[in-house]
Amino acid sequence: MKSINPTRSSRSLSATRSGAALTVLAGAQFVVTLSTSVVNVALPAVRDGVGLSDSGMSWVVNAYGLAFGALLLSGGRAADLLGRRRVLLAGLALFAVASTTAGLASMAWLLIGARTAQGIGAAAVAPAALALVMQLFPPGPGRGKALGVWGAVSGAGGAAGVLAGGLLTQSLGWPWIFHVSGIGAALVCAAAAALLPATALPAAGARRIDLAGTLAVTLGLVALVHGLTAARRSGWTDPLVLTSLIAAAVLLLLFVLVERRHPAPLIPPRLLTTGTVAPANLVMTLLGAVWVGLFFFLPLYQQQVLGAGPLEAGLSQLPLAAANMLGSSLAPRLAGRLGAHVTLAAALLTQAAGLLWLSRISAQGTFPTDLLGPTVVIGLGLGIGFVQLTSAAVAGVNPADAGLAGGLVNTTRQIGGAIGLAVLGTLAASTTAGAAPHASTAEALTEGYQAAFLVSAALIAAGAALTPLLARRAARPAAPDQRPTAPHAATPHSPPTPPPCADASPTG
Known part of the structure; x- marks a missing residue:
């Protein structure tokens, strides 16, 4: 009879559990990123459905973004102090209820309130999920692969949101853009309760708020x-x-x-002086500015200049999403061969080259000739760069601060996106206004988008210029009080104790 090696079986079981946990956490991230962009192409239908004014229509997007961006740091710290699994489950439960409420809303105030609650739930989910990834996958090849999956899902969620928004709005009606998010969050919540290991709370004295x-x-x-x-x-x-x-x-x-x-400050000074946390977040701010602007201007150019419908504009995001996922999966392998910071610099320069290429769009263009090539190049650079920056932003962080580090890197990306969209949007509008007297509407709009993509290329190139700072910080030895300590959380082999999604028990 063939003997069974218990050590090998244990490792296989551990790998299976870790893979299932990563799938759940990636699903949580996908739900959050999907809901960020799924509303964009459905806004006219949403406006007509609940009787929104033009200014009210913008709040369907802004209410979510305000709550999400403002509460990410608090969500990350809450995950560290109250238990990451518990905060993740609570955030998913709130997100599911808020999404369902938004889909059922027949009044503007209720819809905007539900979108605000969605943002609050997302602000708990995103940093808690990333902190759990860091806990389950210690530094090494395993963490690199996990962050590759994380980056692929993050990029795919943004593009999938545009596609799903068009498909659902044209087939089932605008309420289903929210119902699908609610169903997805509920399923991930149930899976997280069943599959994620329990996490212990920090000592009572360490839980000062x-x-x-x-x-x-x-x-x-x-x-x-x-x-x-x-x-x-x-x-x-x-x-x-x-x-x-x-x-x-x-x-x-x-x-x-x-x-x-x-x-006991919300952001301990040790966090910003640890490894590459501070410079990585600075570069992530620039990446966020370009990322949000890209997904904002691309559909506008396709619909307002090229005459594409919502569904066509959504489908055209698929090559970008596929390239993003490919770049995210390649990132750990490239970092292993070239070094993390060389890989990051190459990724940012690749993205800058794609944006420079994209700035050559024309008013008489087509998707295959003007958009396909540059968006694939941008997607590759974006996927690799996001994974490397996320890894650098949490590298060497004390396990007790993992949730806060996850909240910080999400905050800088979100705030960078808000700053970038405001600046690039103003630039595009002023460029279009200046071109309007001597050009057709399509040509004037195209000039505005060209300017936005050109400045985006410059911002990403500036980020690439900062990568030597990351390399120097990574080479600097950590101070004794900054070295990682034993985590408060249970190990990945801890047996799961699945509570209901809305459980408020003290076991995290």
Whole structure:
């Protein structure tokens, strides 16, 4: 009889459990990124369905973005202090309920309120899920592959949202863009409850909450994102925009002052001085600015200039999504051969080259001649760059701060997107207005989009120029108090203790 090696069987079981857990966590990330873009092509139908004004229609997008961007840091810290699995389940449950409510809404206030609740749920899900990935996959090839999956899902979710928005709106009606998100979140919540290992809480003395800092940074980020969003619509000199930006500056300065005095600050100084956390987040801000702008301007060019419908515009995102997924899967292998920072620099320069190519679009263009080549190049660079930056932003972080590190890298990407869209949107609009007197509408719009893509290429090239800073920080030895300590969380081999999705028991 053939003997069974118990060690080998244990390893196989561990790999199976880790693979199932990664699938669940990637599913959570997919739901969040899908819901960020699924609304865009359905906005006219949503407006007619609930009787929204033009300004109210923008709040269907802005309410989600404001809550998501402002609460990511708080969500990450809550995951570290209250249990990552528990916060993930609570966030998914809230997201599912809010999505279903949005699909059933017949009044504008209820829809916008549900979108706000969706953003709050997403702000809990994203950093908690990333922290669990870091916990389940220690540094090494396994983590690299896991982050490759994470990056592929993140990129695919944005493109899939545009496609799903067009398909669902034209076939089943706009409420289904929310119902599908709700069903997806509920399924992931059930799978997470069954498959993810329990996590222990930190010691009671370590669970001090920085309420003043949390309130200051949350309100400051709300004011910042609101001001930047309103600037795209009303201009930088609008009184409401100026008031929001001034309030953001005051609140964020207050946050810095509070953090310097608080014994348990929301963002401990050790986090920003650990490894490559600070420079990686700086480059992620630039990547976020370009990422959000790309998915905003591409569908507009296709629909307003090339005359594509919502479904056609969504389908044309598939090559970009496929290239993004391919780049994400190649990232760990390339980093192993070329080195992490050489790979990152090459990825950013590849993306910059694709954006430069994209800035040559014409008013008489077609998808195969003007968009297919550059979007594939951009997708490859974007997928590789996102994986490498995410890895650099959490490398060497104390396991007790993993949720906060995940919240920080998501925050910088989200805030970068808000800043980038406000700046690029203003640039495109002013360029189009300047071209309008001597060009057709299509030509004037194209000039605006060309300018946005050209500046995007410059921003990503600037990010590539910062990669030597990441290399220097990575080579610097960690201070004794910055070296990773034993995690509070249970090991990946801990048996799962699945509670219901809305469980509030103290076991995380």
